[in-house]
Amino acid sequence: MKRFMRGIKCRLRLTRCYLYDLARFKRHSGLLNSCHDRVLADITTTYHIIEKGLSFKDCRPGFGVKKVTKLMNLLTEFERTGGDTSRSQYKAACNVLKAYVGSGQIQSSDDTQLLVADIKSFLEGKPTDNCRFFAGGVRILSKTDCIEASRGDFRKLSQNRYSIRTFAGGNVPMSKIYDAVEMAQKSPSTCNRQTSRVYVYSKKNTINEILAIHKGTRGFTEQIDKFILVAGDQKCCLGVGDRNQVYVDCGIFAMSLLYGLQYNRLGACILHWNVTPKKDLQLRKVAGVADNHTVVCMIAVGRLAEEFKVPVSQRRNLKSICFAMD
Structure with a gap:
């Protein structure tokens, strides 16, 4: 009987612990909450996917079009909502866009030519210095x-x-x-x-x-x-x-x-x-x-x-x- 009750108590404690974890995750994760840190995390994930693509020996035709477009939209949202554009992730993302344009690996197509023009326009006045603190690309x-x-x-x-x-x-x-x-x-x-x-x-x-x-x-x-x-x-x-x-x-x-x-x-x-x-x-x-x-x-x-x-x-x-x- 004691062993049975001990097992019940252990299961209840375990359930409470996982409910505590769940409550904290719901309260703070970017899954259910929108804030600048959540947008920055999305920016970082997106620009890293582009970096990975640039690191491959051969890029497929149309590589990165959707992700680059998404990245520019995220950066625009971050700016529009008053995000701190001096943050390292923001500057690194701008440098990744610069690296994408200058990579020489992008196989030309109508979509990529239009995108490159959009990126250049987007980057005007943006911090795209190559100092090691805000580096991006490959x-x-x-x-x-x-x-x-x-x-x-x-x-x-x-x-x-x-x-x-x-x-x-x-x-x-x-x-x-x-x-x-x-x-x-x-x-x-x-x-x-x-x-x-x-x-x-x-x-x-x-x-x-x-x-x-x-x-x-x-x-x-x-x-x-x-x-x-x-x-x-x-x-x-x-x-x-x-x-x-x-x-x-x-x-x-x-x-x-x-x-x-x-x-x-x-x-x-x-x-x-x-x-x-x-x-x-x-x-x-x-x-x-x-x-x-x-x-x-x-x-x-x-x-x-x-x-x-x-x-x-x-x-x-x-x-x-x-x-x-x-």
Whole structure:
């Protein structure tokens, strides 16, 4: 009887905790609320999609027309509602539009010619300086750049890590993947429970099936040699306060894993797994993920090309994210 009552109390506490999470999400997320921060988040997401497209070796005809139009509309809305145009995301978005016009990759069509004219008109008087604080667009890196940065001081390593979407052909040795995972095992976890689990895929058919569900690697799917899922073991969660533990532990682990891959002179691109239950179930069936493992993120891995482009992915101003409290 005591065990039964303890189970009832635990379920009630868990329900209250998730209702608390739900209330906070409804109150503050951009899903149901409109504010300048929500618009800025949408601006950042949209310009980053354009950056990713510009980083590919070959752009398809009509690339970016819809997203660029959406970005200009978002920037206009932000201005119209009194948004602060000195914000780094706003300036970076303007620089991405400038990079789009000057990329030389846009295949000419009636739509793109009209769009380029609209962009040039839109950017008149806008802050499109190329200083590092408000950069946007793409940057050209070489294999040598990445190798030099991967074996030096940590600041150099961290400041030169980019999501890479252009890989050279050839096999990535599993020994390098294992070494990177072993490095990531030193990541801290709640009470050292080490909740992170790693699935590594090499077969092209399986990788393609997974990515057909994810739909986030269009333009470089065929270049991926190894594919990694980072998941958290729910069996390591011991109380209702642990309900988000796997996401925290796996997030820390995944970042360490990215550094480990970079240290091993490999290119990598982390991919989110923010999906509906339907997609999660589809993935589990295709990828063979254990039911008690919660997939947190994915990483595409390949060999470094001799030269490639990466999105600048401008970061926010330090003072906008770091608060010195008394």
